[in-house]
Amino acid sequence: MLCPDANIRNMTEYIIRRLMQSGLVLVAMSVLVFAGVYAIGNPVELLVNPMADEAERARVIASLGLDRPLWEQYLTFFKGALTGDLGKSFVFNVPAVGLILQKLPATIELAFCAMFIAILFGIPLGLWAGLRPDSIPGKAIMAGSILGFSLPTFWVGLLLIMFFSVQLGWLPSNGRGDTVNVFGFEVSFLTADGLSHLFMPALNLALFKLSLIIRLTRAGTREALLQDYVKFARAKGLKASRVVGVHVLKNIMIPIVTVIGLEFGSVIAFAIVTESIFAWPGTGKLLIDSITSLDRPVIVAYLMIIVTLFIVINLVVDILYSVLDPRVRLGQAQGQGGH
């Protein structure tokens, strides 16, 4: 056992090491992304009128800073990045970061709704499958979750459009619909029209996480049912609903909440696919559009923002883990990374 003082020192050391590691990853990623993205294509061909003469071309190249060496462009970019300036979009001629922040609420709304659907249905279905694994509904739920893992997201999106928009004509297949301004952010879920636009993309994005939560909840429930505290609660004569609702649920929530937190970043990444299918005007669609039009500052800004987001999420989760479980940082101190 460590004494409390040494423990705190150990902890601080771990957090500092982890912070430095994150900073290093971020810088490495920025170099990779920048060097890579600026090596493809030639935006001059896209942005300069093909009829323009040499002088005009040179003027545009100079105004975009494309005539300087790559490392100099990167330094300018890095200095800017520290102050939140990642360059101007070649296409829209507005700051790239601003463009992404403007689209971000739509993506966040979609991601939250998807997570909400996944949790709302995933936990009860998983509990059911865990409590009655051999019943027909229990098996059906598991079969459904396997399908949810196997089906490619984009194809499910197409099926949804085929069914709800084309065959039944119930739901619109693209856009956000009417939005309401809440605290300066436009949101769709407060209007009927917005909800009808939101439903399919959110469901589409939710399916994978829904399957994941069903499996986690089922596994957790089956494990918890064998534990002494559940047997004891039953022996005390508690109602089945109380045993499940309080004793089982409370104990399986810890891993589920952790996974939900960790998966949030990946929902935002997967939103790229869903947004492209349903023409949802979020950051993912912006990224794909920017890749097609070689709008490099926007690609770089998007990637930097999402990479930062991931690094922050991972850092927070790691630190929380090491607070909860000292074995994590001890294991690292002994240089036994991995699993």
Next chain:
Amino acid sequence: MTTAAVQTPFQRIATDFARSRLAIVGLLMLALVIAIALFAPVLSPQNPYDLAQIDVMDSKLGPGEKSMAGKTYWLGTDDQGRDMLSGIFYGLRISLGVGVLSTLLALSLGIVFGLSAAWFGGKVDTLIMRVCDIQLSFPAILIALILLAVLGQGVDKIIIALVTVQWAYYARTVRGAALVERGKEYVEAARGLGLSSTRILFRHLLPNVLPPLIVVATVQVAHAIALEATLSFLGLGLPITEPSLGLLISNGFQYLMSGKYWISFYPGLALLLTIVAINLVADQLRDVLNPRLQK
């Protein structure tokens, strides 16, 4: 000769595998898919990429409709008048080829890095595993997108992207299994005989860490195929000259709203059946090859 008494490992695996009817169905489906992919040019009613064989007059015909020349298109035609069935056969070939090739390359890379990490330990191990950790903390689709945004389109580019997102899984699996094997007596014996590291690693250790790898690799082929389809659907994967299933689906997407569902639907169905077949086989393989479940 007594046949039943001595079973080769292969016979045992085959018998165990056949216990699940679902797995047999999966295996048959997979065999069919592979056969179609291999013999697409022979099986297809037409070569969909031979301009002499297609007629724009036949474009967007529904499933079962007849062409001007009286041929029946069982799954309809696309906007260029190509037979969808033939398009799917050729598409399977590309999707499966890219999926399998990228998995094999990633597997080799993963084996080399995983074995090195387990064998040498220390700094080599820490470095390799840190890179794995960092990479696995990002979703595969994001890494693939970054790479393709950087590299551009092409079969080679998509294979690079798929290999990059996959190798870490194998490296981790190999390292885990190899760490267990490293302490066993046969490795000690091989060392005692003075065999070289390379020989011990590849001739003695590797065969013993293969079972878990086969399972991971089977599942990963399905993932690779789905990921390639997704990227191609987004217009970032394969170029239009290499029409995989994902590209076919993407091509049909624009006609979906006018009710011409078959251009997207059937390639998607083929994709789904392929992925489900692989997953069914992988599930059973996992049980069969898991020593903990063997009596």
